[in-house]
Amino acid sequence: MRYLNTIFCCLLGMGCAPVFADCGSPDFGRWLADFKAEALANGLKPSIVDSTLAGVKPDPAVVKRDRSQQVFAQDFLTFASKKVNSSRLTQGKSLLKKHASLFKRIEAEYGVPAPVLAAFWGLETDFGAVTGDFPTLRSLVTLAHDCRRPDMFRKELLAALNLVQKGDLAPAQMRGAWAGEIGQLQLLASRYDQYAVDFDGDGHRNLIRSSADALASGARMLQVEGWRAGEPWLQEVKVPADMDWSQARLDNKLPLSDWVAQGVKNAEGSALDGSGSAALLLPMGRNGPAFLAFPNFDVFLQWNESTVYAATAAYFATRLTGAPPMRSGNAPVRSLSTAQAKQLQANLQAQGFPITKVDGIVGEETRNAVRQAQQKLGLPADGYPDAALLGKL
Numbered sequence: 001m002r003y004l005n006t007i008f009c010c011l012l013g014m015g016c017a018p019v020f021a022d023c024g025s026p027d028f029g030r031w032l033a034d035f036k037a038e039a040l041a042n043g044l045k046p047s048i049v050d051s052t053l054a055g056v057k058p059d060p061a062v063v064k065r066d067r068s069q070q071v072f073a074q075d076f077l078t079f080a081s082k083k084v085n086s087s088r089l090t091q092g093k094s095l096l097k098k099h100a101s102l103f104k105r106i107e108a109e110y111g112v113p114a115p116v117l118a119a120f121w122g123l124e125t126d127f128g129a130v131t132g133d134f135p136t137l138r139s140l141v142t143l144a145h146d147c148r149r150p151d152m153f154r155k156e157l158l159a160a161l162n163l164v165q166k167g168d169l170a171p172a173q174m175r176g177a178w179a180g181e182i183g184q185l186q187l188l189a190s191r192y193d194q195y196a197v198d199f200d201g202d203g204h205r206n207l208i209r210s211s212a213d214a215l216a217s218g219a220r221m222l223q224v225e226g227w228r229a230g231e232p233w234l235q236e237v238k239v240p241a242d243m244d245w246s247q248a249r250l251d252n253k254l255p256l257s258d259w260v261a262q263g264v265k266n267a268e269g270s271a272l273d274g275s276g277s278a279a280l281l282l283p284m285g286r287n288g289p290a291f292l293a294f295p296n297f298d299v300f301l302q303w304n305e306s307t308v309y310a311a312t313a314a315y316f317a318t319r320l321t322g323a324p325p326m327r328s329g330n331a332p333v334r335s336l337s338t339a340q341a342k343q344l345q346a347n348l349q350a351q352g353f354p355i356t357k358v359d360g361i362v363g364e365e366t367r368n369a370v371r372q373a374q375q376k377l378g379l380p381a382d383g384y385p386d387a388a389l390l391g392k393l
Contacts, residue, residue, distance in 0.1 A: 035144065035154065035157070051171075053137070056138050059134075065179075075283075077288065077289065083123060092316075092320050107219075109219070111230070112218075112223060116317045117218055120218060123309075123313055128214070132181070132186075136175060137160060139180045140180045141157060144157045156189045159192070169208070173206075185215070197220055228295060231296055232294045234294070235291060236291050237266060237290050239280070239290045244262065245380050245382040246371060246381040249383065250297075254278070256274055279292070281307075283311050284329065287329050287332070288329040288384075289327060341366075342358055344370075344390050344393065345358040345359070353369040354368065368383065377392050
């Protein structure tokens with residue numbers, strides 16, 4: 001869910017973002033009449049539209065949550081250590097054994113291995129235990145009517161009505177996260193409608209109650225997004241004290257032999273083996289944990305474009321396959337605070353580097369701009385902002 005990174009950040013409990021400015025929403029009565037006309041034009045039955053939306057009104061609590069969304073204030077090590085904890089690892093491994101035959105059938109159909117699905121299952125809803133209790137239709141009506149992201153959520157509200165019309169879910173069953181995600185893997189309605197499958201054979205695509213339906217639907221989505229069956233996704237490595245750090249970018253996949261030539265080794269310090277190409281992922285810069293990100297890692301980013309979230313999910317999946325805990329890196333890393341990150345972005349923007357938003361979120365746009373600034377200023381160009389760069393800017 002590429003556009004859901006800030007929503008997921010909120011649900012996963014990461015740091016605070018600035019309050020969004022009020023933008024002024026249209027009169028709800030006129031808006032609702034216009035939306036119903038749009039729904040009918042999209043092939044929805046009048047009876048479905050009228051009965052499903054009867055009495056549904058915007059929820060101020062949802063708008064309040066949307067205006068105070070949380071974003072990444074934790075670094076990768078902190079976040080991953082919190083989310084990939086001993087309890088989740090123990091439960092995940094237990095569920096892999098308990099549902100071994102189900103995971104085997106899913107992998108045979110879609111090519112996605114069990115640990116990958118279990119990692120998303122655990123991170124999103126604690127393996128189906130916490131799916132949310134907000135009325136989905138009310139949340140989607142609220143956000144579709146609201147002025148901040150109406151186009152996105154009008155699409156989701158139409159998709160939710162389509163799920164009702166198809167008989168997948170009754171309106172009363174549609175309860176989930178405050179921003180409209182549904183089910184054990186927290187899909188928005190459009191993704192639910194596009195990818196959901198009836199894997200338990202009961203005649204309904206129920207991603208809330210049926211773990212089989214939810215896991216198979218997630219696997220189908222990953223397959224469509226480009227998952228390569230039988231290939232790795234993430235491997236922890238050890239990097240030297242110095243190398244061409246500008247090569248460590250997710251868009252720069254090189255043959256493993258190239259990384260060997262630059263001194264990259266397996267996590268325990270032995271020579272890299274295997275074949276194929278991978279990017280060098282340094283989620284906390286040259287001194288933090290280091291990974292080879294194979295083409296399948298790109299599919300984790302399709303699920304959520306946040307590098308920290310995607311790296312955490314991918315790391316969780318490797319732990320479920322038996323990989324040891326990751327190393328902390330070559331040296332302690334002191335990350336910028338949210339306020340410092342905003343100051344850094346403002347400085348980068350003022351000096352002509354490609355920054356479109358000053359929001360304190362250190363995403364790939366900020367990392368790319370940081371890398372350019374580091375190169376210009378003669379600093380190690382690992383793309384990770386620190387106090388040294390902030391001071392020079």
